[in-house]
Amino acid sequence: MWGSALTLYLLLVASQPLWAQTEVPVSAVAPQNCSLECIRQGRPECEYCRVTGDDIKKKVGLVSHHGCIPWPCLELLGDEDPSICEHYVQAPDDVKVEFVHESNPKSDTVIVSWKPSHYGIAFLRGFQVSVQALGGTAVACQLLLFSRNISLSAAHAQTFYKSDPFPGLSLGSQYAVTVMALPVPEQWDKFYQSFYFNTRSCAEKNGLEQCKQDWYPQHIKVQQDDSVVIVTFNLAPPIMGIRRYFCLCRGDGEVKYTDIILDSLENKTHHSFQLSDLHEGTNYTCEIAAKEVDAVRKRFKISVQKAEILPSTPPSLAVVLAVCLAVVAVFGVLLAALMCWRSKVYRKKLDANPEIDTLYEEQDTLKEPVVLPGNRATPPRLLICYSGYDGAAHVKAVMKLGAFIQQHMATRVCLDLWDYLSIAEEGVVAWYCRQIRENDFVLVICSPGLRQRYDPEVTHDDSVDLMSNACSCGAIVQLIGEEVGRAKARGEDMSKYMAAVFKYCEETDIPTELRLAAHYTVPRDLPLLFSHLHGVALHKPGSYLKINNITEKSYTGVPTGAALQLAIQEAGTALNGEQQQMEEPNYDRVDA
Numbered sequence: 001m002w003g004s005a006l007t008l009y010l011l012l013v014a015s016q017p018l019w020a021q022t023e024v025p026v027s028a029v030a031p032q033n034c035s036l037e038c039i040r041q042g043r044p045e046c047e048y049c050r051v052t053g054d055d056i057k058k059k060v061g062l063v064s065h066h067g068c069i070p071w072p073c074l075e076l077l078g079d080e081d082p083s084i085c086e087h088y089v090q091a092p093d094d095v096k097v098e099f100v101h102e103s104n105p106k107s108d109t110v111i112v113s114w115k116p117s118h119y120g121i122a123f124l125r126g127f128q129v130s131v132q133a134l135g136g137t138a139v140a141c142q143l144l145l146f147s148r149n150i151s152l153s154a155a156h157a158q159t160f161y162k163s164d165p166f167p168g169l170s171l172g173s174q175y176a177v178t179v180m181a182l183p184v185p186e187q188w189d190k191f192y193q194s195f196y197f198n199t200r201s202c203a204e205k206n207g208l209e210q211c212k213q214d215w216y217p218q219h220i221k222v223q224q225d226d227s228v229v230i231v232t233f234n235l236a237p238p239i240m241g242i243r244r245y246f247c248l249c250r251g252d253g254e255v256k257y258t259d260i261i262l263d264s265l266e267n268k269t270h271h272s273f274q275l276s277d278l279h280e281g282t283n284y285t286c287e288i289a290a291k292e293v294d295a296v297r298k299r300f301k302i303s304v305q306k307a308e309i310l311p312s313t314p315p316s317l318a319v320v321l322a323v324c325l326a327v328v329a330v331f332g333v334l335l336a337a338l339m340c341w342r343s344k345v346y347r348k349k350l351d352a353n354p355e356i357d358t359l360y361e362e363q364d365t366l367k368e369p370v371v372l373p374g375n376r377a378t379p380p381r382l383l384i385c386y387s388g389y390d391g392a393a394h395v396k397a398v399m400k401l402g403a404f405i406q407q408h409m410a411t412r413v414c415l416d417l418w419d420y421l422s423i424a425e426e427g428v429v430a431w432y433c434r435q436i437r438e439n440d441f442v443l444v445i446c447s448p449g450l451r452q453r454y455d456p457e458v459t460h461d462d463s464v465d466l467m468s469n470a471c472s473c474g475a476i477v478q479l480i481g482e483e484v485g486r487a488k489a490r491g492e493d494m495s496k497y498m499a500a501v502f503k504y505c506e507e508t509d510i511p512t513e514l515r516l517a518a519h520y521t522v523p524r525d526l527p528l529l530f531s532h533l534h535g536v537a538l539h540k541p542g543s544y545l546k547i548n549n550i551t552e553k554s555y556t557g558v559p560t561g562a563a564l565q566l567a568i569q570e571a572g573t574a575l576n577g578e579q580q581q582m583e584e585p586n587y588d589r590v591d592a
Contacts, residue, residue, distance in 0.1 A: 028113045028160035031144050042149035050164055051143040087123035089181040091193045092116055100165055105206050108199040109167040114179050118157035126182045129163045134174040135403030140166050172201045172559060212240055216296040217288055229275040229302060233288055235268060244291040251284035278304045294562050380533050383414045383439040387473040389449025393571040397502060398445050400564040407560050408549050409530050414439055432476050443498045446510045481513020488516050504572030526550045
C-alpha cells in the first residue's frame with residue numbers, strides 16, 4: 001500500500017513567490033532533542049521530536065542520498081498498530097520563514113514555522129520540511145514526529161510548530177521550501193504546502209561596508225581640462241581591502257577600459273584618475289566598480305566638449321556685432337528661400353498622390369506599445385530536455401539556463417534535475433512523455449553528446465548519472481522528432497517544439513528530426529526565445545519590444561545571468577578539452 005509513497009512529488013513550486021520577511025511566532029513549538037525509540041515508546045518527554053538520519057538508518061536500514069524521501073508512517077511508527085497510519089491529513093497552513101543569527105557572513109540561516117490543518121489533525125503523526133536551492137540539486141530536510149500516544153485536537157490547529165534551523169543558505173539566492181504533513185496518503189495531492197523565498201543579500205545582512213560585491217562608488221565627479229578628462233570617486237572602506245578598481249567607457253562604437261590601481265596603501269577617502277584618448281564631441285556612458293567578481297557597477301556619463309581656441313587679440317564689440325548681424329541676415333534669406341522651395345515641392349507631390357496626406361496623419365498611430373498577451377492566466381510552461389553525455393559542466397549550464405528563464409523570462413520551467421522523486425516513481429521515459437503532453441513548450445538543448453546518441457563506437461562519460469538521463473535522451477529526442485514530423489505532415493502548428501545550442505556548440509549538433517523546429521543559440525537569441533514563449537513580436541511599425549536583462553549584452557547584469565555566463569564558459573572549456581584529447585593520436589599503442 002505504501003510502496004509508491006516513497007517517491008511522491010516533494011518539491012512542487014507554489015503559484016506565487018513569497019519573500020522571506022515574515023516572523024516566526026514567539027510561542028511556536030520547537031522540536032525536542034529525542035530519539036525515534038523515545039517517540040515509539042510514547043514517553044512524555046518526547047511529544048514533538050526531530051528524527052535524525054542515524055535513527056532512520058537503524059530502523060529502516062537505508063537513507064536517501066538527499067534525505068528527503070517521505071518515509072511512510074508504517075515504516076517508523078505503525079509496525080505494531082497499522083491503523084495509526086491509515087488516515088488522510090491535509091496540508092499545513094500559514095507557512096512562515098524567519099532569518100536567525102548566523103555567524104558566517106557569507107550565508108543565512110532560516111527557521112520555518114506553520115500551523116497544522118484542522119482536517120485530519122487527530123491522525124497527524126508529524127511533518128517533513130525541506131529546503132532546496134532554485135537551480136540546484138542540493139536539498140536539506142528535517143523529519144519531525146509526534147509521540148505515539150499523542151492525538152491532537154482541533155484547538156491545536158491554531159498552534160504554530162517550527163523546524164530546527166536550516167543553516168548555510170547562500171546569500172542572495174532563491175529557495176523553495178516545502179512542508180509536508182505525515183502520514184503521507186498513497187493517492188492524494190493536498191498533503192504539502194510549498195513556496196519560494198529569497199535569502200538576504202550581503203548588504204542587507206552585513207551592511208554595505210562589509211560586502212565587496214555589493215559595494216560601489218556613490219560619489220563621482222568629472223572634470224575636463226582641455227582634452228583631458230579627470231574622474232574622482234570615493235574609495236571603499238579600508239576594512240574591505242579593495243585596492244583595485246576599473247572603469248569601462250562606451251561611445252562612438254568603441255570600448256575603452258581603464259585599470260585603476262592605488263599608488264599607495266594610504267588611508268585615503270577619494271581617488272582621481274585620468275581618461276585619455278576620448279574623442280571630442282562624443283558622449284560616453286561609463287561604469288566604475290571595484291575589481292571583484294560580480295561587483296556592482298556605478299554608471300555615469302561623460303560628454304567630451306571641444307576645446308575652445310581663444311584668439312590672441314580679442315576683436316572689438318562693434319566688429320563682433322556687425323559680423324553677427326550680417327551672418328543672421330544671410331542665414332534668414334537662405335532659410336526663407338529654402339522654405340519656399342520645399343513648400344512648392346510638397347504641393348506638387350500632394351497633387352500627384354493625395355494619399356500622402358493620409359499617411360502623415362496615420363503616422364502617429366503606429367507608435368503603440370507592445371504588451372504581453374493578457375489572455376494567459378498562468379506563465380507559459382517550458383520543458384527542457386538535454387543530454388548528460390557531455391559532462392557535468394554541460395549539465396550545469398542547462399540548469400543555470402533553466403533558472404535564468406524561470407526568474408527573468410516569466411516562464412515556469414520543468415527540468416528533471418528538480419523533480420527526481422516523480423522520475424523515480426514513474427520512470428524517466430514515462431515522466432518525459434507526461435511532461436511533453438502537459439507543458440506548453442518543449443526546448444531541446446542540443447550538443448555533441450546528443451548528436452552521437454546512436455553511435456555505439458562513441459565512449460561516453462558514465463560518471464554523470466542524472467536520473468538516467470544519459471540513457472534515455474536518444475529515445476526522448478526521437479519521440480519529439482516524431483511529434484514534429486507528424487505536426488509538419490498535418491500542417492499543424494509546430495511552435496511547441498524548439499531546439500537550442502549553447503555558443504560553444506554548433507548548429508550541426510541539432511539532430512535531423514529537430515531541424516523543422518525553430519532553433520536558437522544561447523545567449524545570443526534570448527530575446528527571440530522570449531518572443532517565442534510569449535507570442536509577441538520583437539519589432540512592429542513604430543514600436544519594439546524591450547525586456548530588461550535578456551539581451552546578450554545585459555543578461556550578465558543579474559546574478560542568475562552572470563552564473564549562466566560562467567557555466568557556459570566552463571562547459572565550453574571542458575568540451576573543447578575533451579575534443580582535443582580525442583583528436584590527439586595515441587603513440588603508445590602498437591597495432592598487431
